[in-house]
Amino acid sequence: MxxxxxxxxxxxxxxxxxxxxxxxxxxxxxxxxxxxxxxxxxxxxxxxxxxxxxxxxxxxxxxxxxxxxxxxxxxxxxxxxxxxxxxxxxxxxxxxxxxxxxxxxxxxxxxxxxxxxxxxxxxxxxxxxxxxxxxxxxxxxxxxxxxxxxxHGCPQVSTSIKLNLFHAHLHVCPLVTMMPLPPFLIFLRQRILYHI
Structure with missing residues (x-):
């Protein structure tokens, strides 16, 4: 044990x-x-x-x-x-x-x-x-x-890395790249970008 x-x-x-x-x-x-x-x-x-x-x-x-x-x-x-x-x-x-x-x-x-x-x-x-x-x-x-x-502030993951992770999740399916983002994903992207 x-x-x-x-x-x-x-x-x-x-x-x-x-x-x-x-x-x-x-x-x-x-x-x-x-x-x-x-x-x-x-x-x-x-x-x-x-x-x-x-x-x-x-x-x-x-x-x-x-x-x-x-x-x-x-x-x-x-x-x-x-x-x-x-x-x-x-x-x-x-x-x-x-x-x-x-x-x-x-x-x-x-x-x-x-x-x-x-x-x-x-x-x-x-x-x-x-x-x-x-x-x-x-x-x-x-x-x-x-x-x-x-x-000293908290070490942060850069916004570009966060967005890359965000887009990696979106592009699992090829169709996602051709479709406009639904409102809840736009909202999520804004939260990631602007820390709101």
């Missing part, structure tokens, strides 16, 4: 509640995936999706992405124990996740909706390798994370 190991992580809830400590569940990696390319040693798969509201089910690690925080701007050296930020990318209904109000409040006037953090965001801490050496985070890490989030 697979052994589940939990680590303390900081959750930034999208509904504006203050950040809090939660348990980040991890399990042994059994199948290679897009997150295992970073590792050589036996690794553990984190399950941040447990804390992400509205995330697509049954996609596992394909429903979220991560960003490594190895240093703050203007630092000459990397952190001895860097951070890994987990954020959702695939919602249950295909709609955008709500803007994370907790992070929006941290950013204040620097907030930019084009690269806003969306959905529940989870931050873990590690040493050496994010998928084989996770460790407990604490609220003592919050000032460093606040400093990072103050000036």
């Amino acid at each position: 697979e052994r589940i190991v939990n680590f303390n992580a900081i959750l930034f809830p999208s509904d504006g509640r203050p950040p809090t400590i939660v348990q980040l569940m991890t399990s042994p990696m059994s199948l290679p995936g897009h997150h295992t390319s970073y590792t050589i040693n036996p690794s553990r798969m984190p399950h941040p999706e447990v804390h992400m509201d509205y995330i697509a089910e049954n996609l596992g690690p394909r429903a979220w992405k991560y960003q490594l925080v190895e240093a703050l701007d203007c630092m000459n050296r990397k952190f001895a124990c860097p951070y890994i930020i987990f954020y959702p990318v695939v919602s249950r209904d295909g709609m955008p996740f709500p803007v994370n109000r907790a992070i929006r409040d941290i950013q204040g006037r620097r907030f930019n909706e084009d690269n806003a953090w969306r959905g529940n965001v989870l931050v873990a801490k590690y040493h050496d390798n994010p998928f084989s050496s996770l460790m407990d985070a604490s609220m003592a890490d919050f000032p460093i994370l606040k400093n990072y989030l103050l000036s």
Whole structure:
């Protein structure tokens, strides 16, 4: 039986509640995936999706992405124990996740909706390798994370990639290219283009 190991992580809830400590569940990696390319040693798969509201089910690690925080701007050296930020990318209904109000409040006037953090965001801490050496985070890490989030938006998939994926789904059948788009697909394309 697979052994589940939990680590303390900081959750930034999208509904504006203050950040809090939660348990980040991890399990042994059994199948290679897009997150295992970073590792050589036996690794553990984190399950941040447990804390992400509205995330697509049954996609596992394909429903979220991560960003490594190895240093703050203007630092000459990397952190001895860097951070890994987990954020959702695939919602249950295909709609955008709500803007994370907790992070929006941290950013204040620097907030930019084009690269806003969306959905529940989870931050873990590690040493050496994010998928084989996770460790407990604490609220003592919050000032460093606040400093990072103050000036860094969420990494985004470019609009052109989103549109290519959108059109790839439309062109499954050759007849689709000859027919005008129905109104609901036009609406969906506008949501993808303009993040509305």
